[in-house]
Amino acid sequence: MSEKLDAVKEKCAVALKKAKALSSLFLGPQDVLAVDIGSYAVKIILLKQEGGNITLKAWGYLPLNLKPEASPDERKMQTINSLRAFMIEKGVKIKEAATALSGNSVIVRYVKFPRLTKAELSATLMTEAEPFIPFDINEVQLAFHILNEIIEEGQKKMETVLVAAKKDLVASRLEILQGVGLNPTIIDVDSFALENVFEKIRDAKMEAGATLYLNMGHLVTNLSILESGVTRVVRDIFISGNTLTKSITKALGVDFAKAEELKKAHGIIVDAAEKEKALREGLREELGVSQAVTAVIKDLVGEVHRSVDFYLSQGPERSIGRIVLMGGSARLKNLSKHLSTELKVPVGVLDPLAIFKELPPALPLELAPAFGVAVGLALRRNKDWL
Ligand SMILES: Nc1ncnc2c1ncn2[C@@H]1O[C@H](COP(=O)(O)OP(=O)(O)OP(=O)(O)O)[C@@H](O)[C@H]1O
Numbered sequence: 169m170s171e172k173l174d175a176v177k178e179k180c181a182v183a184l185k186k187a188k189a190l191s192s193l194f195l196g197p198q199d200v201l202a203v204d205i206g207s208y209a210v211k212i213i214l215l216k217q218e219g220g221n222i223t224l225k226a227w228g229y230l231p232l233n234l235k236p237e238a239s240p241d242e243r244k245m246q247t248i249n250s251l252r253a254f255m256i257e258k259g260v261k262i263k264e265a266a267t268a269l270s271g272n273s274v275i276v277r278y279v280k281f282p283r284l285t286k287a288e289l290s291a292t293l294m295t296e297a298e299p300f301i302p303f304d305i306n307e308v309q310l311a312f313h314i315l316n317e318i319i320e321e322g323q324k325k326m327e328t329v330l331v332a333a334k335k336d337l338v339a340s341r342l343e344i345l346q347g348v349g350l351n352p353t354i355i356d357v358d359s360f361a362l363e364n365v366f367e368k369i370r371d372a373k374m375e376a377g378a379t380l381y382l383n384m385g386h387l388v389t390n391l392s393i394l395e396s397g398v399t400r401v402v403r404d405i406f407i408s409g410n411t412l413t414k415s416i417t418k419a420l421g422v423d424f425a426k427a428e429e430l431k432k433a434h435g436i437i438v439d440a441a442e443k444e445k446a447l448r449e450g451l452r453e454e455l456g457v458s459q460a461v462t463a464v465i466k467d468l469v470g471e472v473h474r475s476v477d478f479y480l481s482q483g484p485e486r487s488i489g490r491i492v493l494m495g496g497s498a499r500l501k502n503l504s505k506h507l508s509t510e511l512k513v514p515v516g517v518l519d520p521l522a523i524f525k526e527l528p529p530a531l532p533l534e535l536a537p538a539f540g541v542a543v544g545l546a547l548r549r550n551k552d553w554l
């Protein structure tokens with residue numbers, strides 16, 4: 169009996185160790201409803217994992233159709249209403265939910281702390297973390313994950329991932345989920361959720377070099393650099409789909425809705441012959457969109473370069489082998505081609521549906537890139553508990 173108890177304790181300890189979540193993992197059923205609450209659309213995934221076979225039990229793509237000037241309360245109400253309608257329509261009975269945070273109210277830092285036990289660090293976390301957190305320490309919820317122990321300048325230290333999220337952001341997420349009768353048991357970080365997808369579909373024969381992830385959503389682009397499955401850089405960049413659309417509104421003098429439409433229709437002109445044709449035929453919209461979008465991508469490329477330079481400066485023999493795009497904005501026409509030319513690395517769009525042996529027929533392929541975070545969240549519980 170006590171052996172059994174020890175085994176359970178051990179399993180819990182392993183699960184907790186693996187967790188990079190802000191909230192704790194609680195014992196409970198394996199199924200968890202993954203709810204990625206974006207500023208543009210809510211993405212929902214419910215998986216079933218049986219005998220190594222993963223199947224899709226339910227999914228939802230709920231565009232919020234909010235005006236850019238919508239207040240936080242309007243945003244919250246619209247999100248709750250959309251989610252509630254989805255749960256009723258699909259007859260979703262599950263109560264446990266996983267969600268993820270990103271943006272300027274969340275900070276991830278890789279910090280070297282003096283060697284402490286987990287309990288000691290928990291007890292002194294606020295004091296130890298304060299110098300690394302650019303927010304009032306009393307206004308954030310903190311979590312940490314010890315990566316490994318090292319010796320630096322003769323002293324034993326531990327490399328730790330520190331996550332701080334503003335309490336009001338956490339509270340607002342909890343309010344949304346609880347508002348539709350869900351019990352949020354996992355609160356993760358977008359970039360960490362994406363790691364799960366990568367881990368699941370990583371090609372063992374992949375060539376050398378780290379993988380740089382760009383999850384381009386609407387307000388935020390999550391950037392992370394993973395080396396042999398270990399995250400080395402995580403940051404959020406505030407150049408994303410919304411910035412592209414805004415740039416089009418200015419360049420072409422159209423409203424936001426029209427600019428969205430034009431962005432999705434045209435994207436970037438990369439081919440010289442196509443550009444010449446557009447100029448010859450005076451295709452004002454195509455040229456205007458391409459120019460407006462390219463100017464924004466130039467700023468994004470600058471930010472990517474900064475992160476890559478930082479990563480390369482951290483150790484010898486480091487290199488970026490590839491860039492993987494995700495998020496709704498990864499669908500921008502010719503974005504991968506353009507980024508590949510600008511950054512001189514192969515760029516591809518990640519399909520999170522590759523976790524399935526058979527493609528779920530119901531989920532439209534063109535929506536797939538937007539589901540990275542939701543699929544990663546849905547896998548998390550499965551991964552941690554198996
Ligand atoms: N075909 C397309 N071409 C270009 N952009 C597209 C296309 N389809 C969707 N988008 C853009 O994708 C963005 C939404 O992506 P996503 O669903 O990943 O964002 P989000 O998760 O809601 O936002 P965030 O996480 O930044 O708050 C929007 O800016 C939208 O205009």
Ligand SMILES: [Mg+2]
Pocket residue numbers: 205206207385386541
């Ligand atoms: Mg998102």
